[in-house]
Amino acid sequence: MSGKWFGSVPVKAFNGVHGIGTVGMVSRMSIILDSTHTDPCEDHTVLSDTWRSTSCQWKECVSKEKCDKNLPTGWYRFKSSGGWKIPEFRVAPGHCSTSYPGWLEGSHPTLEQGEVKQTVCFNWDGNLCGWKREIKIKNCSSYFVYELKPTPGCNAAYCTDPNSALTDTCVDHTVLNQPWKSSDCTGTECVGELQCDKDLVYGWYRFNSSGGWKIPEFRAEVRHCSTGSPGWLEDPNSALTDPCVDHTVLNQPWRSSDCTGTECVGQVQCDRDLVYGWYRFNSSGGWKIPETAVPVRRCSTRRPGWLEGSHPTLEQGEVNRTVCFNWKENLCRWKREIKIKNCGSYFVYELKPTPGCNAAYCTVADLSVADPCVNHTVLDQPWRSAECNGTVCSTRKCDNKLNHGWYRFKSSGGWKIPETPIPEGHCSTHRSGWLNGSHPTLEQGVVTRTVCLSWKGKLCHRLHQIKIKNCSHYIVYELKSLQDCDAYCTDPKTAQVQGYPEGFTRQVDKEVSSSVGVAPTSGIIPSPTHEEEPSRQSSDQSSSVPDGTPTSGRIPSPTHGEVSSGQSSDQSSSDPDGTPTSGKSTTGECGGQSDQSPTAQAGSLIPGFLSLSEEDCEAMDVEVQVMYVGNNKLETDEQKAAYIRQVQDMLRPYLPCKKLELTNSQGEKTAQNE
Structure with missing residues (x-):
């Protein structure tokens, strides 16, 4: 008969005469045990694991992933704030504090149905039912019991649906009697060492100690509550809970x-x-x-x-x-x-x-809010110049740790990546990066181009795709890190002179620096804007720029018709566009220097000035040249000569030491400052 077990045990009969026991006979008696007397609604094991909740992702509720591989076969009842039932919906991997969560492929039985067979699926390797376990379920009116088997392996576990928790948390909770949690306890004054709730099991708790019964509603100070980072209850009506503010x-x-x-x-x-x-x-x-x-x-x-x-x-x-x-x-x-x-x-x-x-x-760029012409990083690194061969300008440089992002080149080494091949070993690196193509026009906007890296006689030994945008007065590049010791180059011919059209390039920054001890400029002569008289003592000065770009590497421009002192001073200031500037200049009177610089007018091309002492003027043995390279579309020689004369007239008052020579594109001298 089904559901019954048959067995036999020996029975010894006694025949007592005058208190003396004798063995009369030995026989066997059959006993029938009916297993239906064991009701799983009464005879089961309670699992009160809150970590089984589908709300618990990975190690969110526990310190390490869980597994039911060693769960003994038997009848179980789930009873915790994490849920009372196995979920009837698919559960994503990583939930229920395990890698492969188990969910019920079907529904729970009604009270009339009683005990039924169902299948538990374990979501594994992209397969919602990669593993299966046949189980039994019985409806016990106010709860369910499950005949479970060990899971197919680790890490796999049976889940519970937190929405099925029927527990009254006012009754079913854990009491924390820990006075050291008091907000009055600073450091270790209330307990031997700093405390931590990292291993606190997910669930409902009640505070009940002399240290307090409630979480404070005010901001707790650091190292209070016997811990380094105390927890306090935010006001739900506070602006701190607005994620647009608090993030x-x-x-x-x-x-x-x-x-x-x-x-x-x-x-x-x-x-x-x-x-x-x-x-x-x-x-x-x-x-x-x-x-x-x-x-x-x-x-x-x-x-x-x-x-x-x-x-x-x-x-x-x-x-x-x-x-x-x-x-x-x-x-x-x-x-x-x-x-x-x-x-x-x-x-x-x-x-x-x-x-x-x-x-x-992942993230994706949204150009409507992240215009690279506005949001970029300035690279003021003269060593990138294609003229820097080997270690002439610097030690070996590499872009293998360059963060991916938008960049703008702005230094005396150049403002643009060269469009012609650059031999290996130039730009202070091993593999020199140059643009295999042209820069976009303003109308083209953002384009994709290829950067070639020269190595071992191959001009395009390696290729890298980049993006470029024309921002009218300058170019920005979306660059990525390069391999090994490779670097992006800049074309020194593109180092622009501020206040002039693109095409005027200072040729002697290095010579000026070596002769008179003046830090080289970046090819930019800033314009004066208003009068200012600095002190005659040396001082370290710094000023901010509108976009917050750090300042470094340039001779500061005088502002408001600045009159310079006779002693050296270390100064740092900013260009109007926020490009970093810094450097050291020795200043003073120098033959023919006008007492007051002219006032800048809207639309005029007025450069800054380099004011040198008489001693520096005597030591200076170089010619300052400005070369016209023909980028501003002056068609005839007469137009070019007229334009150069205009530039010479503007520069004469500001660079009076020795002589100022101007040459045209053919190298012919056109004028000389007396």
Whole structure:
């Protein structure tokens, strides 16, 4: 008969006579045991593991991943704040504090159905039911019991649905009787060592000690509550809870969907350890998570995260969205539920750690809010000049650690990448990078071009794709790190003179520097703007620029008709566009110097001046030349000569030492300052 067990045991009969026992006979008796007397609703094991909740992702609720591989076969009941039932919906990998979460492929039985057979699926390797376990379920009226078996392996575990928790948290909770949690406890004064809740098990708790019964609603000071970083309760009506105000900025260009493999950063990246919270992306690599699928091994990771859906409008405000992680031809192999809020000019995201390594959230550039003509980094590095052969200008330089982003070259070494081949060993590097093509016009906007790297006689030994944008008065480049010791070059002929059309290039910065001890300028002579008289004592000065660009590497321009002192001074100031400037200049009266510099007028081409002492004038044995290179479309020799005379007239009052020679494009001398 089904459900019954048959067995036999020996029985010894006694025949007592006058208290003396004798063995009368030995026989066997059959006993029938009916297993139906064991009701699993009464005879089961309770599993009170809160980490089984589908809300627990990876190690969010525990210190390490969980596994039911060693779970003994038997009847179990789930009972915790993490849930009372196995979920009837598909669960993504990495949830329930395990890699391969188990969910019910079917529904729970009604009370009338009683005990039924069902299948638990384990989501594995992109297969929602990669592994299976046949189980039994019984409806016990107010709860369910499950006959479970060990999982197929690690890390796989049975999940629970937190929405099924029937527990009254006012009754079912854990009491924390720890006086050291008091906000009055500073450092280790209340306990022997600093405390930490890192290993606190996810669940409901009640504080009940002399240290207090409630979490404070005010900002707790650092190193109070017997810990380094005390927790306090934010006012839900406070502006601090607005994620548009209270968020963390991620300035990481390597997240760009254009970054393949490790080309933008030294190693593959991962967001597994990203702290749960609100974030804003703000870098040259992008300001938004892309709304289209990103190929694998992009965004400097193997499993790139992209947004399955669209960003909210300003009217929609905060919305729920899903981020998919692409892997092995499955565009949404892993998922993360996130929140997004439109803050008007940018978006903020409530992000969680990624399902594992190597997976990371991607970004894509939004040119409407990230114009590279505005948002870029200035490279003031004269050593990039194509004229710098070997280590003449500097030690060997490399761009293998250059962060991916938009850049502008602005130095005496040049403002543009050369459009003609540069031999290896130039630009202070081994493999010299030059542009195999032309720069875009203003109308073309952003274009894609190829940078060639010269090596071992091959002018295009290596190739790199970059983006370029014409910003009218200058060019910006979207650059990525290069391999080994390679570097991007600049064309020294493109170092512009501020106040003049492109094409006037100072030729003798190095000679001036070596002769009189004046730091070389960048080919830019800043214009005076207003009068200012500095002191005659040496001083270190610094001034800010409108865009916050650091200042370094140039002779400061006088402002408001600045009258210079007779002693040396270290100064740093800024160009009108925020380009860094710095340097050392020795100043004073020098034959024929006008007492007061002319006032700048709108539209006029008035340079700054280099004021030298008489001693410096005697020591200076060079010719200052300005060469016209024909870039401002003056057609006839008469027009060119007239233009050069105009420049010579402007420069004469400012560079009176020795002589000022001007040459035309044929090298012919045109005028000389007396």
